Amino acid sequence: MEAQEATISRGRPREFCVDAALSAALGVFWSKGYEGASLSELTEAMGVTRPSLYAAFGNKEALFRKALDLYEREKLTFMVAALEAPTARGVAERILTNALSMQTSASGPRGCLSVIHSVACGAEAESIKAEVVARRASSEAALRRRFDQAKVDGDFEEGADPAALVRYLMTILQGMAVQAGSGVPRESLEQLVATTLSLWPGR
Amino acid sequence: MEAQEATISRGRPREFCVDAALSAALGVFWSKGYEGASLSELTEAMGVTRPSLYAAFGNKEALFRKALDLYEREKLTFMVAALEAPTARGVAERILTNALSMQTSASGPRGCLSVIHSVACGAEAESIKAEVVARRASSEAALRRRFDQAKVDGDFEEGADPAALVRYLMTILQGMAVQAGSGVPRESLEQLVATTLSLWPGR
DNA sequence: GCGCTTCCATACCGATCAATATAGAAGCGG
DNA sequence: CCGCTTCTATATTGATCGGTATGGAAGCGC
Numbered sequence: 001m002e003a004q005e006a007t008i009s010r011g012r013p014r015e016f017c018v019d020a021a022l023s024a025a026l027g028v029f030w031s032k033g034y035e036g037a038s039l040s041e042l043t044e045a046m047g048v049t050r051p052s053l054y055a056a057f058g059n060k061e062a063l064f065r066k067a068l069d070l071y072e073r074e075k076l077t078f079m080v081a082a083l084e085a086p087t088a089r090g091v092a093e094r095i096l097t098n099a100l101s102m103q104t105s106a107s108g109p110r111g112c113l114s115v116i117h118s119v120a121c122g123a124e125a126e127s128i129k130a131e132v133v134a135r136r137a138s139s140e141a142a143l144r145r146r147f148d149q150a151k152v153d154g155d156f157e158e159g160a161d162p163a164a165l166v167r168y169l170m171t172i173l174q175g176m177a178v179q180a181g182s183g184v185p186r187e188s189l190e191q192l193v194a195t196t197l198s199l200w201p202g203r
Numbered sequence: 204m205e206a207q208e209a210t211i212s213r214g215r216p217r218e219f220c221v222d223a224a225l226s227a228a229l230g231v232f233w234s235k236g237y238e239g240a241s242l243s244e245l246t247e248a249m250g251v252t253r254p255s256l257y258a259a260f261g262n263k264e265a266l267f268r269k270a271l272d273l274y275e276r277e278k279l280t281f282m283v284a285a286l287e288a289p290t291a292r293g294v295a296e297r298i299l300t301n302a303l304s305m306q307t308s309a310s311g312p313r314g315c316l317s318v319i320h321s322v323a324c325g326a327e328a329e330s331i332k333a334e335v336v337a338r339r340a341s342s343e344a345a346l347r348r349r350f351d352q353a354k355v356d357g358d359f360e361e362g363a364d365p366a367a368l369v370r371y372l373m374t375i376l377q378g379m380a381v382q383a384g385s386g387v388p389r390e391s392l393e394q395l396v397a398t399t400l401s402l403w404p405g406r
Numbered sequence: 407g408c409g410c411t412t413c414c415a416t417a418c419c420g421a422t423c424a425a426t427a428t429a430g431a432a433g434c435g436g
Numbered sequence: 437c438c439g440c441t442t443c444t445a446t447a448t449t450g451a452t453c454g455g456t457a458t459g460g461a462a463g464c465g466c
Contacts, residue, residue, distance in 0.1 A: 011442030012433045035238060036325025039424060049444060051426075060424065109323070116323045119314060119384045122239025124424095133385045161398075167382075167391055168398045175378030179370075182321045182336045188370055195364075195371045199402045214412030215463045242454060252414060254456075263454065327454095 018056055021046040026067040031109035033116050034064050034125050064128060071113050072135060075102070079139055087203045088150035091143075092169055096193045099173050103180035104189060111181030115174050140166060156202040165201075172196055221259055224249040229270040234312035236319050237267050237328050267331060274316050275338060278305070282342055290406045291353035294346075295372055299396045302376050306383035307392060314384030318377050343369060359405040368404075375399055 024046040028037045039060060043050050057063040082094035103111055117125070117132045147162035156162070176189055227249045231240045242263060246253050260266040285297035306314055320328070320335040350365035359365070379392055 010434065011440075012431080012444085014443065015432095031323055032325055033323040036323060036328070038325075038422080040422090049446090050424090052444065054425070055443080111322060115381055118381060119322060120234055120236040120239060120312070120319045122235055122241070125239070136385075161394075164394050164398045167395050168402075171375055171378035171382060171395055173378070174381040175374035175376070178318055178321060178377040178381065179374060181323055182332075182339075191364075191367050192370050192374055195367045199371075199404060201402060213464065214410075215414085215461080217413065218462095241452080243452090252416090253454095254416095255414065257455070258413075 014052070014056070016046075016048050016052070021048050021053075021056070022063075022066055022070055025063055026070055026113075027109060029064055029067050030071070030111075030113045030116070033121075034060075034128050035122055061128065065131070068113065068132070068135070076139065078102070079142070083142060083146045087153070088147055088155040088165070089197070089200050089203050091146055091150070092200055093197055095143075095169065095173070096176075096196060099176060100186075100189050100193055103177055104186040110183070112174070112177035115177040116181065118174075140170060143169070150202075160201060217255070217259070219249075219251050219255070224251050224256075224259070225266075225269055225273055228266055229273055229316075230312060232267055232270050233274070233314075233316045233319075236324075237263075237331050238325055264331065268334070271316065271335070271338070279342065281305070282345070286345060286349045290356070291350055291358040291368070292400070292403050292406050294349055294353070295403055296400055298346075298372065298376070299379075299399060302379060303389075303392055303396055306380055307389040313386070315377070315380035318380040319384065343373060346372070353405075363404060 025042055028042050028045045032041065039050060039053070042060075042063070043053055046053065048056070053063065057066060078098040079095065082091055082098060085091045085094050099112075114132050114136060117129055118136070119129075121129050144163060144166050147166055150156060151160065151162050156165070172192075176192060179192075180189060228245055231245050231248045235244065242253060242256070245263075245266070246256055249256065251259070256266065260269060281301040282298065285294055285301060288294045288297050302315075317335050317339060320331055321339070322332075324332050347366060347369050350369055353359060354363065354365050359368070375395075379395060382395075383392060
């Protein structure tokens with residue numbers, strides 16, 4: 001009933017590329033946060049007028065959710081790929097190095113879109129925060145399953161708790177995102193990854 | 204010249220306690236962030252009318268800086284105290300447990316005021332973010348000096364890099380703050396502290 | 407008690423926010 | 437070429453933002 005999503009193209013066709021516009025919106029949300037990104041900034045970066053944005057995406061919150069979909073689609077890709085490493089140490093190494101390159105890429109904004117939106121916020125972003133936190137649970141669950149298998153494989157020392165190591169690794173990832181967003185140079189974060197791996201228990 | 208800071212009390216005395224009002228403001232900033240905290244929320248929580256707030260504190264940004272002073276005064280207290288532990292491991296343990304209790308206290312908001320304001324934000328909070336990031340450097344420097352001494356004391360293994368361990372510990376602290384702000388239960392964070400300490404190198 | 411100073415309360419300011427009404431321009435099927 | 441649909445462009449909506457002007461109430465020194 002609403003937004004029939006590109007029917008058989010009746011009437012004047014739209015003049016901009018929805019994917020490109022969404023990618024531009026993601027860049028703004030990533031560098032400013034949901035509340036910090038005004039519609040004026042968004043429309044300018046997207047090269048789209050305000051009514052066009054509302055016709056194509058619904059409203060600001062729906063636009064953010066679509067941008068979050070795009071972000072997680074890419075992020076989850078490398079996350080899933082990392083899980084295929086042969087050992088738990090290999091999984092941690094891939095996740096850390098991939099997160100490092102993602103959070104310090106010269107092109108895009110620094111830091112992590114999810115981390116940005118999982119800390120304190122105003123009233124209008126409460127539901128955004130809740131969704132981001134909820135989505136993170138699925139990544140954690142996948143990592144948890146992989147580490148459970150790793151324990152069976154004997155990757156950890158006797159008595160190690162896979163859940164605790166998931167928590168530990170996620171904490172370092174999120175801390176790294178905070179530092180990247182604070183402007184800590186890439187070399188320092190490479191040092192952080194090296195330190196973490198040197199302390200990683202088991203194989 | 205401006206704000207003669209409580210002269211010999213001429214005229215009508217103010218009816219509210221400045222310290223209590225500032226403490227209430229800190230609570231709002233802590234749970235909502237600088238941009239997320241509106242003046243209406245602040246004045247209501249502080250029990251102070253808008254003009255009184257401006258007369259006593261200047262403006263919103265000045266109020267935040269005073270609240271940040273108050274916050275860091277308490278936080279730096281336990282940080283300095285932690286540095287007096289006899290070994291690097293003891294320092295890490297005290298910092299982690301103190302941060303844990305601070306970020307998950309039942310009374311106050313969860314998470315860390317500084318971490319909240321060191322991620323992405325809108326234009327109006329850029330200077331706030333810059334200040335928070337700058338202030339963190341002093342904490343890091345103090346910890347760095349302590350770990351340099353620890354290396355001299357032989358607390359670390361041969362070839363360990365104190366600067367890298369400072370980076371590592373700060374990262375875990377910040378990641379823990381993100382998790383606390385996301386609603387991760389206290390027991391999980393206690394588990395995180397235990398894991399971190401079990402992996403800590405040296406004594 | 408008087409006068410001066412300072413504080414509190416209400417109402418208001420311009421700016422900006424997200425969201426839309428209106429109207430003209432552009433492409434399709436017939 | 438016509439009529440219908442859907443696009444874009446401008447201007448505007450009501451609400452809220454941070455910040456203040458105005459006026460009356462309250463306490464001090466004298």
